[in-house]
Amino acid sequence: MRIEVSARELATGEKLRIVKSRFAPEGAGNDQIDGLPRACVVTGIHGDELEGQLAAYELARRLRENPQCLTGVVDIYPAVNSTGIGAIERGIPQFDLDMNRVFPGNNSASPFESMAAELIADVKGAAIAFDIHSSNVFLRELPQIRVNEVSAEDLMPYARRANADFVWVHGNSTVLKGTFAFSANAMGVPTLVVEAGVGLRITPGVGEQLADGMLAVLSDVGIWNGPVPHVRTPIVSSDGEVSFVNADVAGVFVPTVEFCREVQEGQLIGRILDCGNGEVLQELVAPVTGLLFTLREYPIVYPGSLIARVLGGLR
Amino acid sequence: MIQRTVAELALPYRDPFVIQSFSFGIDEAGKPLSDGSDIDSFERSACFIAGLRGDEVQQTFVCARLVARLTEMEQAGLLAPGKLVMVIPCANPASMGIGWRFWPGDKTDINRMFPGYDKGEATQRVAAALFEHVSGYRYGVHFASFYLQGDFLPHVRVMHGPGSDGNNGADFGLPFVLHHVPGSFDTTTLHYNWRLWDTEAYSLYTKETELVDEESAENIVRSVLRFLNARGIVNWPDHRGYRSTQLGESVLVAVQTSTGGIFCPHVQLGDVIRKGHALASIVDPLNGSVKETLHAPCDGAVFYKARTPLVNEQTLAFQIVPPNVDDTSGSGIRGNFLDPEA
Numbered sequence A: 001m002r003i004e005v006s007a008r009e010l011a012t013g014e015k016l017r018i019v020k021s022r023f024a025p026e027g028a029g030n031d032q033i034d035g036l037p038r039a040c041v042v043t044g045i046h047g048d049e050l051e052g053q054l055a056a057y058e059l060a061r062r063l064r065e066n067p068q069c070l071t072g073v074v075d076i077y078p079a080v081n082s083t084g085i086g087a088i089e090r091g092i093p094q095f096d097l098d099m100n101r102v103f104p105g106n107n108s109a110s111p112f113e114s115m116a117a118e119l120i121a122d123v124k125g126a127a128i129a130f131d132i133h134s135s136n137v138f139l140r141e142l143p144q145i146r147v148n149e150v151s152a153e154d155l156m157p158y159a160r161r162a163n164a165d166f167v168w169v170h171g172n173s174t175v176l177k178g179t180f181a182f183s184a185n186a187m188g189v190p191t192l193v194v195e196a197g198v199g200l201r202i203t204p205g206v207g208e209q210l211a212d213g214m215l216a217v218l219s220d221v222g223i224w225n226g227p228v229p230h231v232r233t234p235i236v237s238s239d240g241e242v243s244f245v246n247a248d249v250a251g252v253f254v255p256t257v258e259f260c261r262e263v264q265e266g267q268l269i270g271r272i273l274d275c276g277n278g279e280v281l282q283e284l285v286a287p288v289t290g291l292l293f294t295l296r297e298y299p300i301v302y303p304g305s306l307i308a309r310v311l312g313g314l315r
Numbered sequence B: 001m002i003q004r005t006v007a008e009l010a011l012p013y014r015d016p017f018v019i020q021s022f023s024f025g026i027d028e029a030g031k032p033l034s035d036g037s038d039i040d041s042f043e044r045s046a047c048f049i050a051g052l053r054g055d056e057v058q059q060t061f062v063c064a065r066l067v068a069r070l071t072e073m074e075q076a077g078l079l080a081p082g083k084l085v086m087v088i089p090c091a092n093p094a095s096m097g098i099g100w101r102f103w104p105g106d107k108t109d110i111n112r113m114f115p116g117y118d119k120g121e122a123t124q125r126v127a128a129a130l131f132e133h134v135s136g137y138r139y140g141v142h143f144a145s146f147y148l149q150g151d152f153l154p155h156v157r158v159m160h161g162p163g164s165d166g167n168n169g170a171d172f173g174l175p176f177v178l179h180h181v182p183g184s185f186d187t188t189t190l191h192y193n194w195r196l197w198d199t200e201a202y203s204l205y206t207k208e209t210e211l212v213d214e215e216s217a218e219n220i221v222r223s224v225l226r227f228l229n230a231r232g233i234v235n236w237p238d239h240r241g242y243r244s245t246q247l248g249e250s251v252l253v254a255v256q257t258s259t260g261g262i263f264c265p266h267v268q269l270g271d272v273i274r275k276g277h278a279l280a281s282i283v284d285p286l287n288g289s290v291k292e293t294l295h296a297p298c299d300g301a302v303f304y305k306a307r308t309p310l311v312n313e314q315t316l317a318f319q320i321v322p323p324n325v326d327d328t329s330g331s332g333i334r335g336n337f338l339d340p341e342a
Ligand SMILES: [Zn+2]
Pocket: A045, A046, A049, A133, A134, A135
């Protein structure tokens, strides 16, 4: 069932909308639904991140095919920044505004900020939420859950079950208070931020992997009583230490390793090229032995551009 | 005058990104600054910066004229001895050169990267290099622009918190000094970080951004010199300008649309209006009928006006300054500067 969560009229009469699809136990009336545990699957806050599309489809398909297994409610918000998705834009078209910086949307000066507030109000009271991102157009990420250390205690039990390869527990100083996840967690909805794959693409296998994980978590919170897929045990960042590799020069980056594998300290990860001159400007090597969980996808680099992240110190 | 490169960064397939600064001063012997001068013996008195975003052309134009004026004044001996004034007219030539607002590589905003990080992404590195050069000044002035597409009456913005001094802000002689309570996204701006490190910071909002208005630019240069004169940094007597109205941002009355359409304003910035006055019509873009008339919710003057020909539902169309608001104590200014979320 499609439900409109928030809408504003655009100049030409069209409505800008945030919609959700609701999956609820067969025959449940609105009164019963209000008493059931609810999960929210949010994606497309960034219009250039599409991996969540297949994850949403895979989850929705399984819920649709097995309605008898639903013991709670699942709301899927497939395209929060809907015009951004259509316009191939990360932010909200017209404003160059990153929607994941306007939550909880207290400022009513623009329609988009108060639409963010209406989304937050709609999610309120849920037992669990997933906010699915796919990095950006520059970097490819191993399917991972990002958790802030302040909410780690509450979120780790879910994060470990979400079928991610990796769980990155962030330091408190890097909290971005304008994000959907920060606002949702702050009002007591355990919210997992998923980063997987790369912007503007759908990577084979990632959507299915995330849907398996969501189903396992739904089962844990009493929303799904059907078969639970086998989920992998993630590597957790606190098991080691994250190292960064940045470009020092401007040029064209070409990787020399495959994504998502173990690298050895000193191993060549890629080169930055001066293509017209056939010259190598910089060789980038792994700073530590460990798990290469982020790798640059977009070739053009500036001094400072992030090339890779490696989790080192693993036993 | 000393012209220096304060930041340099290689760009892919382009000439390097270079930020230039212009420093002015006269030593105790009356000699203007030159390349051999001991610049560190000067007191860092005032710093002006514009063009952190590539579309802030009017702001850069104001600073360029300020550079020209200070060059003449330095030669004429009109700067107070031992005081250093630095101007950075264009902090983001990489974006301005290609007509973009944000960074060409990743569309990030340098004014969301302060105090910067010299081992981070390109805009974090630029912010770090800039901040090193602009910090330590007694006064810091950023010629800024707003994220919504609209025009303001010229005003000085002061971030409300410990050490903010609206009285000094009034020395620009602009019509308004607006006290802004910082939110979480303000903490990475230049203004906030200046303040955090003890520079008395001001943001100056001019009427135009992407377009150049010579008369408005001249008025802003004049208000800057008025401020420097009042602070004893230059000797440039002028009349005192406007008696600035001090107001908290929360006293501004918002007028928002309740429908989308073509925006036909009936009033200009600065117009004095009465409650109920018709401010604008929202016209149906297909049949020309008036879908909505926006009325003034109170008496006052038009402080902000949307600039776009099309508006959405809930667009901020106007902000009105009510009369008799010259009081920042009773205007509901609260908030915690060091932790805006508290
Ligand atoms: Zn994202």
